[in-house]
Amino acid sequence: MEIDPFIFRLSIFILSIFIGYYVVWSVTPSLHTPLMSVTNAISSVIIVGAIIAGLAGNSDFIFNTSSIFGFLAISLAAINIFGGFLVTQRMLAMYKKKKKDK
Amino acid sequence: MLSPNLSAIFYLISGVLFILALRGLSSPETSRQGNFFGILGMIIAITVTFLSIGNFSTGFVVVLIFLLIGGLIGAFIAYKIPMTAMPELVAGFHSLVGLAAVFVAIAAFLNPEAFGLGSPGNIKLGSLIEMSIGAAVGAITFSGSIIAFLKLQGIMSGSPITFKGQHPLNALILISIIVLTYLLCSTQSSNLFWILLAVSFLIGFLLIIPIGGADMPVVISMLNSYSGWAAAGIGFTLENTALIITGALVGSSGAILSYIMCKGMNRSFFNVILGGFGATEQSSSSQNKEQRPVKSGNADDAAFLMKNASSVIIVPGYGMAVAQAQHALREMVDTLKKNDIKVSYAIHPVAGRMPGHMNVLLAEANVPYDEVFELEEINNDFANADVAFVIGANDVTNPVAKTDPQSPIYGMPVLDVEKCKSVLFVKRSLSPGYAGIDNDLFYKENTLMLFADAKKMTEDITKNL
Numbered sequence: 001m002e003i004d005p006f007i008f009r010l011s012i013f014i015l016s017i018f019i020g021y022y023v024v025w026s027v028t029p030s031l032h033t034p035l036m037s038v039t040n041a042i043s044s045v046i047i048v049g050a051i052i053a054g055l056a057g058n059s060d061f062i063f064n065t066s067s068i069f070g071f072l073a074i075s076l077a078a079i080n081i082f083g084g085f086l087v088t089q090r091m092l093a094m095y096k097k098k099k100k101d102k
Numbered sequence: 103m104l105s106p107n108l109s110a111i112f113y114l115i116s117g118v119l120f121i122l123a124l125r126g127l128s129s130p131e132t133s134r135q136g137n138f139f140g141i142l143g144m145i146i147a148i149t150v151t152f153l154s155i156g157n158f159s160t161g162f163v164v165v166l167i168f169l170l171i172g173g174l175i176g177a178f179i180a181y182k183i184p185m186t187a188m189p190e191l192v193a194g195f196h197s198l199v200g201l202a203a204v205f206v207a208i209a210a211f212l213n214p215e216a217f218g219l220g221s222p223g224n225i226k227l228g229s230l231i232e233m234s235i236g237a238a239v240g241a242i243t244f245s246g247s248i249i250a251f252l253k254l255q256g257i258m259s260g261s262p263i264t265f266k267g268q269h270p271l272n273a274l275i276l277i278s279i280i281v282l283t284y285l286l287c288s289t290q291s292s293n294l295f296w297i298l299l300a301v302s303f304l305i306g307f308l309l310i311i312p313i314g315g316a317d318m319p320v321v322i323s324m325l326n327s328y329s330g331w332a333a334a335g336i337g338f339t340l341e342n343t344a345l346i347i348t349g350a351l352v353g354s355s356g357a358i359l360s361y362i363m364c365k366g367m368n369r370s371f372f373n374v375i376l377g378g379f380g381a382t383e384q385s386s387s388s389q390n391k392e393q394r395p396v397k398s399g400n401a402d403d404a405a406f407l408m409k410n411a412s413s414v415i416i417v418p419g420y421g422m423a424v425a426q427a428q429h430a431l432r433e434m435v436d437t438l439k440k441n442d443i444k445v446s447y448a449i450h451p452v453a454g455r456m457p458g459h460m461n462v463l464l465a466e467a468n469v470p471y472d473e474v475f476e477l478e479e480i481n482n483d484f485a486n487a488d489v490a491f492v493i494g495a496n497d498v499t500n501p502v503a504k505t506d507p508q509s510p511i512y513g514m515p516v517l518d519v520e521k522c523k524s525v526l527f528v529k530r531s532l533s534p535g536y537a538g539i540d541n542d543l544f545y546k547e548n549t550l551m552l553f554a555d556a557k558k559m560t561e562d563i564t565k566n567l
Contacts, residue, residue, distance in 0.1 A: 006228060009338060009346055016350030017523055024355040029451065029476050030465075032359060032458030035127050038325055039352040040195040042120045042140055042334045046202050047169075049111075049217075049340045050387055053209035054165045056216030062161045066213030071168045073205035076198045078172025078275075078396040080143055081178070081505045081510050084195060086180035088137050091188075091462055095130040098470035 034091045041084025047077035107527060110343060112150040117347030119143030124351060126219030129563070132469055147344045149242035179284040185466040186423050189322060189455040193251040196325045200243030200306075203332040204299065207237035209337055211295055217340060223290050228517065229339050230290070234283045236335025237295075238302040245306030250321050253310075260315025268312060277307045277344070313374065316420070316497075318455045319363040320374045327356025359382035359457050366451030366477075368503075368514035372502040396532065396544050398551040404526050411566060413444040416519055418460050419453045421494020421529070425556035428467035431493060434564045435469070446483070448517050450498035481518050490522040492543075493556050496529070500541045509539060525549040528559050 027035050053070025104112075119139045126136015152162070183191050210233055212218050220230040252258035279301055286294040313321050334349025364371050408414055416435070422428060435445045446471065453460045464474055484490060492499055499519040502509045519525055520543055527549055534540050543549055552559050 004470075005182045005341070006159070006338075009341065009343070012343060013334060013338075016117075017354045020124070020191045020354035021194050022353040022360065023121060023124045023351070024358045024405050027124065027496070028129060029362075030449075030458060030461035030471055030474060031130065031133060031457060032362075033192075033216055034133065035124070035355065035463045036192050036322065036359070036456065037188075038123060038127070038137060038140055039326060039355050040192060040199065042123060042144070043199050043329050043352045044202065045120070045144060045147050045344050045348050045449050046199065046206055046333050048147055048342055048345065049210070049336055050202060051148070051151045051165055052155065052217060052340070053206060053213065054168070055157050055161045056209075062164055062381055064213070065441070066209045066216065067161070068144040069205040069209040069212070071164065073209070074165060074168040074342040075172035075175075076202040076205070078169045078200070079176040080195050080198050081176065082173040083176030083180045083191075085137060085141050085144070086177055087183060087188075087191065088136070088140075090134045090180065091185070091465070092130070092137060094185075094462070094465040094468075094491070095133070095471050096465070096468065097130075098472050 031092075031095075037084050037088045037091065041081055041088065044077040044080035044084065047074060047081065050077055068078050078093040104150060104154040106154070107270065109150045109154040110564065111349070112146055113344035114347075116143035116147040116150075116344045117480040119146070120344070120351060126354065137381070143344075143434075147281070153254050172567055185462055186426055186473045188462060189318065189459060190251055190254040192456060193247050193254055193322055193325065196249035196329050197244050199249060200240045200245075200247060200332060203240030203329075203336050204237055205246060206336050206337070207233050208299075210336075211237075219339070220294075225290060227287060230287050231283070232335055232338040234286055234295075234298060236332055236339060237293050237299055238279055238283070239328055239335055240292075240332035241299050241302035242306035242309070243325055243332050243405050245303045246310045246321075247306075248327070249307055249310040250318065250325060253315060254318060263311040264316040267305065272305065272308055275301060275308070277303045279305065284410055294496050309375070315455070316452070317367075317374050319366075319452050319457055320360050320371070320457075320538040322355050322456045323359035323363055324375070325356070327353050327360060330354070330356055363452055363457060366515065368511070394545040396551050397549065398553055400552070401559060403550060403567050404552055404559075405563045405566035407524055408438060408443065408491070408563070409441065411443055411523075413446075413483075413487045413488045414438060414489045414491060415484060415522065416445065416447045417490060417492045417495050417499060417519060418449070418464070419446065419493070419495025419498065420455060421556055422495075423454055423459065423463055423494070425494065427493060427557035428463045428469075430560040430564070432464075433471055434560050434567070437564050437567045445473065446480060448484075449519055450495065451473060451515075452478055453495055453498060475516060477515060484518045485521040490519045490525045491528070492519060492525065492530045493560070496534075496541055497539075499543055500539070502539065502542050504543075511539065519543060520546055520548075523548065526552060528552045528554065528556050530555065 050073035123140030239395045282298040330352025337345030503514045503516045
């Protein structure tokens with residue numbers, strides 16, 4: 001009997017939780033705010049689903065109920081992607097080490 | 103058009119890049135490179151999606167337009183937002199992830215053919231379960247984050263809103279979500295799908311209103327986690343590796359942050375979530391106070407104390423953020439350093455309204471990050487320091503947490519500020535902090551209260567140094 005592909009996805013999911021666990025514990029507490037803004041940005045990779053939904057209509061019918069929800073989701077996710085990465089960049093640029101005296 | 107196997111490999115690559123993005127945050131030096139990996143991963147994921155659909159007709163242009171609109175809004179917000187508003191911003195962003203997850207789930211429910219999930223009214227069972235989970239968690243994330251945003255922004259009062267029968271009601275709604283999901287999967291009725299969404303929006307709202315302002319670090323972390331699980335749910339529906347990996351990463355990241363925040367307050371996760379902390383404690387504490395004498399001073403006294411010190415530890419809290427005093431504080435520290443006084447900063451895990459809030463504000467004011475220490479790193483140094491300068495913090499310095507088992511904050515890790523030779527406490531009044539209890543530190547022999555706005559007081563001290 002063949003293994004259901006769902007099991008493979010579940011394996012990826014469970015292993016990624018463990019990776020997340022160890023990676024996030026090694027994040028220095030002073031960078032916890034940038035951590036939140038960058039996780040925000042990357043979770044907006046949900047945009048791939050929005051794009052699929054948006055492009056699903058045929059060329060005569062670009063706008064149907066499903067694709068409109070797709071288009072709206074694209075904008076929402078894009079706000080997050082651009083906003084999240086840029087604000088993280090802005091924050092990280094501020095973290096500086098002490099200037100060496102003399 | 104990209105073959106499904108090739109695009110799956112590219113999605114895997116972007117998932118790995120996202121892992122590296124988080125890995126980079128283990129130190130400020132590698133963090134910028136990490137952010138770059140994250141951006142690269144996102145570009146790969148979006149490009150591959152376009153290529154794998156391969157439909158570059160009018161629809162493609164419309165997609166690009168919506169992408170650009172969102173991108174411009176996002177970029178504008180990112181450049182304009184002041185650093186003190188970071189908690190609100192993050193809460194706002196969480197709500198958008200949640201809503202996007204809901205919209206994608208709706209789109210997939212209405213047009214399952216586009217995603218290869220079957221036909222309307224006959225969606226594959228597994229996909230329907232995944233879709234319902236993604237949609238429900240997304241909806242909870244959305245409405246919960248909106249409430250968190252309103253509370254942080256001050257539009258809604260930060261005090262907990264509680265009413266009778268709140269917990270049974272919430273429990274009932276959570277059970278109804280499970281029942282609805284089950285019914286939805288057995289009947290495929292679209293009405294049930296909409297009801298499920300409505301009920302999920304409602305529970306998100308109800309879950310967050312009883313949680314008070316200073317518990318926001320836990321709430322934000324928790325919603326961060328939810329947004330990850332919502333993304334993972336949708337990732338299963340779309341059979342997309344990048345989304346599954348990311349969802350798992352974000353979900354566990356938020357969960358760890360919630361755990362760290364709860365530990366910083368010595369409260370269990372459920373205790374925070376069930377809420378009502380500030381409301382229940384305030385009444386009991388108001389009976390026996392206003393009796394004890396306090397010593398209060400002015401900027402001149404404070405400057406005198408600090409000038410004669412050889413080491414000073416600064417303890418910032420939410421009040422510093424409210425007063426926007428971080429720049430004035432750094433100027434004061436610069437003057438102290440010119441006089442050969444050693445200065446360091448002590449940050450409590452739950453200082454401010456979100457994890458790492460104080461660190462970002464200090465970084466914004468050009469404070470080098472190697473002068474900023476976490477509680478465990480610096481707590482032993484208070485005994486050897488001459489002056490502790492508490493600016494906008496309260497409960498996290500309260501020695502009661504170590505001495506009085508009756509106190510609601512007993513057992514919470516606190517900064518040992520009282521061990522310093524003298525303590526300067528900048529505060530607007532003697533009012534108790536969030537936990538609603540009096541701070542013993544106010545009445546200590548070696549404490550000098552400085553009643554003023556944090557920013558103004560700091561500036562005055564600098565003038566007197």
